[in-house]
Amino acid sequence: MKVEREELLHIAKLANLKISEDEIDKYLLNLQDILNFANVVNKAPVEGLKETIGTNSNYNVFRKDQVVEFEDQESLLQNAPEEEGHMFKIPKVIN
Amino acid sequence: MDITELTVHELKERLDKCEITSEEITKAYLERIDEKEPDIDAFVTRLDQDAIKRAKEIDLSKKENKKLGEYAGIPIGIKDNMCTKGIKTTCSSRMLENFISPYDGTVVDKVLNQENMINLGKLNMDEFAMGSSTENSYFKKTRNPWDLSRVPGGSSGGSAAAVAANMVPWALGSDTGGSIRQPASLCGVVGLKPTYGLVSRYGLVAFASSLDQIGPITKDVKDSAILLSLIAGHDEKDTTSIDIPKKDYTLDLKNNVKGLRIGVSKEFFGDGINQEVKDALQQAIEKYKELGAIVEDTSLDIAEYALATYYIIACAEASSNLGRFDGIRYGYRTKNYETLKDIFINSRSEGFGAEVKRRIILGTYVLSSGYYDAYYKKAQQVRTLVKNEFAKNLEKYDILLTPTSPITAFRFGEKSENPLEMYLSDICTVSVNVAGLPGISIPCGLDKNGMPIGMQLIGNYFQEGTILNAAYTYEMNTHFRENYKPTFKGGNN
Numbered sequence: 001m002k003v004e005r006e007e008l009l010h011i012a013k014l015a016n017l018k019i020s021e022d023e024i025d026k027y028l029l030n031l032q033d034i035l036n037f038a039n040v041v042n043k044a045p046v047e048g049l050k051e052t053i054g055t056n057s058n059y060n061v062f063r064k065d066q067v068v069e070f071e072d073q074e075s076l077l078q079n080a081p082e083e084e085g086h087m088f089k090i091p092k093v094i095n
Numbered sequence: 096m097d098i099t100e101l102t103v104h105e106l107k108e109r110l111d112k113c114e115i116t117s118e119e120i121t122k123a124y125l126e127r128i129d130e131k132e133p134d135i136d137a138f139v140t141r142l143d144q145d146a147i148k149r150a151k152e153i154d155l156s157k158k159e160n161k162k163l164g165e166y167a168g169i170p171i172g173i174k175d176n177m178c179t180k181g182i183k184t185t186c187s188s189r190m191l192e193n194f195i196s197p198y199d200g201t202v203v204d205k206v207l208n209q210e211n212m213i214n215l216g217k218l219n220m221d222e223f224a225m226g227s228s229t230e231n232s233y234f235k236k237t238r239n240p241w242d243l244s245r246v247p248g249g250s251s252g253g254s255a256a257a258v259a260a261n262m263v264p265w266a267l268g269s270d271t272g273g274s275i276r277q278p279a280s281l282c283g284v285v286g287l288k289p290t291y292g293l294v295s296r297y298g299l300v301a302f303a304s305s306l307d308q309i310g311p312i313t314k315d316v317k318d319s320a321i322l323l324s325l326i327a328g329h330d331e332k333d334t335t336s337i338d339i340p341k342k343d344y345t346l347d348l349k350n351n352v353k354g355l356r357i358g359v360s361k362e363f364f365g366d367g368i369n370q371e372v373k374d375a376l377q378q379a380i381e382k383y384k385e386l387g388a389i390v391e392d393t394s395l396d397i398a399e400y401a402l403a404t405y406y407i408i409a410c411a412e413a414s415s416n417l418g419r420f421d422g423i424r425y426g427y428r429t430k431n432y433e434t435l436k437d438i439f440i441n442s443r444s445e446g447f448g449a450e451v452k453r454r455i456i457l458g459t460y461v462l463s464s465g466y467y468d469a470y471y472k473k474a475q476q477v478r479t480l481v482k483n484e485f486a487k488n489l490e491k492y493d494i495l496l497t498p499t500s501p502i503t504a505f506r507f508g509e510k511s512e513n514p515l516e517m518y519l520s521d522i523c524t525v526s527v528n529v530a531g532l533p534g535i536s537i538p539c540g541l542d543k544n545g546m547p548i549g550m551q552l553i554g555n556y557f558q559e560g561t562i563l564n565a566a567y568t569y570e571m572n573t574h575f576r577e578n579y580k581p582t583f584k585g586g587n588n
Contacts, residue, residue: 001469008456015414015459016421017452018444030453031460033515038403038461041473044480051475052482054305054335055531056292056556061334075181075197081428088424090435 001039003031098123099261103169103318106264110168117157117168120264121150121213124170128215128262134243134586136235137257139175140183140217146170149213156211164210166325172263174254175217176224177203177309178298182214186300187232188222190420190427190446200298201330202267202309210325215263219253222448223417224274224302226250227520230511231450239282241546243586245504248278254312255282259581265313265322269299271306272405273499273524276536279312280499280549283538283579285319285566286312290557291531292337294323295330303412304335306405306528315576316537316567320344323559339557347560348567353387355565358492360395363523368501375540375548376498379569383496386572388565393492397484400477401526406518407461407474408529413451414458420446453514478529485530489555494565497523499536499549523551533559537566538575545582 008028012019019027070076073086082089098106098120109115125143132138153168173179176186178196180203185191199208206212221231229237229252237252239245240260247256251268255278258266268275270288279286287310294309301307311322324345329338359380364373384390422428422442429441447455461470488495501522510517527534532553539550550569554562570576 001466003460011456011460011463014463015455016418016439016443017447017455018440019452027453027456030514031457033513034406034457034518035460035470037515037518038407038470038474040399040403041407041477042469044400044473044477046473046476046480049476049479049483051472052478053475054291055478055482055529056290056335056337058292058335058337063331070197072197075195076424079194079197079425081422081426090423090438091433093435 001035003028003035099127102314103166103264104321106169107166116154117150117213118147118154120168121146121170124215124263131260131262134238134583135240135256135260135262136237137218137253137260137262138216139185139187139219139234139253142182142214142216146213146215153211153213164212167211168213170213170215170264171206172215172218172254172257172266173203174220174251174266174268176220176269176300177267178300179203179214179217183217184300185217185234186223187220187234188446188448188451189233192233192427194425198298201295201332202326203298205326206267218257218266221250221252221450223300223451224250224269224271225413225450225454227273227277227517228510229253230507231448233448236507238586239504240581240583241283242504242544242582242584245506245546245585246281248281248500248504250274251312252278255279255284255286258282258284258312258314265311265318267309268312269307269309270528271302271409272528273521275310275312276499276524276534276549276551277521280536280538281504281547283547283575283581284312284314285316285535285537286310287319287323287535287559288527288533289323289327289559290533292335293327293557293559295328295333295336297330297332301416303409304416305412306409316563316570317345317348319535320348320563344560344563347564349564350568350571352383352565352568355388355494356492357383357388357390358393358488358495359390360393360495360497362394362396362398363497367519367522368498369503371542372498372501372503372548376496376550379539379550380496382569382573386568391492393488395484395488395495397481397526398522401481401529402518402522404474404477404481405521405525405529406457407470408478410454410458411462411471412458414455414462417451417455422446450514481526482530485532493554493561495553497551497553499523499551503542503544503546503548527553532556533562535562535566537570539569539573541579
């Protein structure tokens with residue numbers, strides 16, 4: 001499958017990434033290369049095989065729905081690029 | 096006696112007999128790091144002061160007969176994608192350059208807080224563990240101790256190089272498609288990827304959640320068995336971790352492979368594998384026969400399918416896992432924004448390196464409508480095929496023997512311009528992750544340039560004891576570590 005320029009830009013947008021004008025050709029080339037290779041999965045003899053999501057037998061692992069307090073709030077907030085009054089600060093969203 | 100030459104089990108013997116203190120061990124390592132770090136560049140964060148302080152505390156606690164772990168006072172190095180409380184965890188990314196974890200990951204908690212080992216620092220890696228040469232680190236290039244003009248492999252390149260250069264006695268790495276085994280192979284040390292679910296992933300920065308596992312990188316097989324015994328075990332904070340009884344893997348080391356059934360897949364010895372690698376492996380096979388193992392040729396024709404499947408699944412999961420990096424609660428935030436959307440897009444575009452972005456885009460592509468069935472769904476079916484083919488072989492054989500890497504350590508820049516070529520260097524290791532099996536890499540010789548060659552032994556689910564014993568028996572009868580040492584040649588320093 002050939003990857004078009006517009007498609008790459010659409011995918012980048014979905015992933016919240018911006019690709020600069022001078023990088024586009026290189027990304028297209030790399031992506032095409034990798035996808036051509038990845039296409040061998042379509043030649044594999046998988047007729048009738050189920051999909052594997054995980055490799056072990058764990059299924060629906062439940063625990064008690066108990067609130068556990070994480071007390072060290074300071075250490076959480078110290079990583080925030082911007083905070084105010086113990087809250088994460090972002091630009092205004094609603095006009 | 097050079098302390099940093101000793102394995103951990105040798106160090107422990109001396110500690111137990113009070114012939115040496117933790118402070119002496121730690122100081123010896125810090126001096127070695129001072130000496131070799133300019134050549135190797137293995138560390139993202141060094142913890143010299145903390146390490147000495149902690150070593151003194153542990154020596155004192157021992158004198159007071161306080162209850163400490165069996166390996167208390169032994170230093171360790173930790174790959175920089177495992178959360179360490181109060182210490183930077185960067186994933187070698189600009190995105191997390193200043194991230195300080197508010198908690199310890201489960202494995203980190205086990206080795207540092209329960210066992211009371213001493214953290215010498217956080218080790219370099221490919222950004223978010225994406226790469227096979229550690230060239231994708233945002234901070235620095237780690238060099239291979241056997242030839243400083245060559246890569247150490249990746250993504251746990253800092254961990255493997257530090258162990259090979261005696262800058263740490265052992266280290267923790269993580270393996271998503273070969274990231275423990277391949278650098279261990281390229282640096283001439285021992286690297287083990289446990290069965291998926293044996294070791295908790297809580298606090299390991301997620302790359303591809305259905306493939307990632309933490310494991311030991313060590314100087315010898317016995318140390319590998321020791322460190323695995325310490326880090327394995329069920330953890331309710333990781334729902335994919337398996338609840339099986341804890342065991343001491345050193346008890347499996349019998350130095351005996353009589354009657355062990357070893358399968359050698361001809362597909363793993365094809366055209367893409369370097370002739371010197373094949374020759375070294377052939378010698379190892381002869382050695383196993385001599386030691387009484389039953390070695391047979393078998394067919395395991397999945398390497399190419401598995402590699403394609405791996406890159407589809409790993410990138411798909413990465414595109415989802417790395418969605419959390421948005422410049423709001425932690426991580427890099429762009430200076431260039433007006434709206435919230437600007438923060439997301441510009442923080443991610445500036446904070447991630449080229450390979451990470453490439454994989455996020457590839458992952459988003461294979462999950463997007465129109466391509467989901469052709470790539471992602473198909474890859475998951477191929478995953479079943481890979482599991483089935485392994486299962487057939489592991490009914491007949493106790494272990495499967497392959498090269499770890501098709502080539503030995505390559506030079507800087509040799510593959511970094513062509514991502515697909517770099518991906519192909521994972522051809523021997525990824526299928527093990529795709530199936531969720533355990534695999535170990537041990538050194539089995541040098542090529543004509545003096546670069547280590549690695550042998551991979553693959554076992555059945557939770558049969559780490561079997562592959563450890565096979566590796567141990569080989570090691571006991573060949574003595575790679577006694578015969579060969581890194582030369583640190585080829586550097587500018």
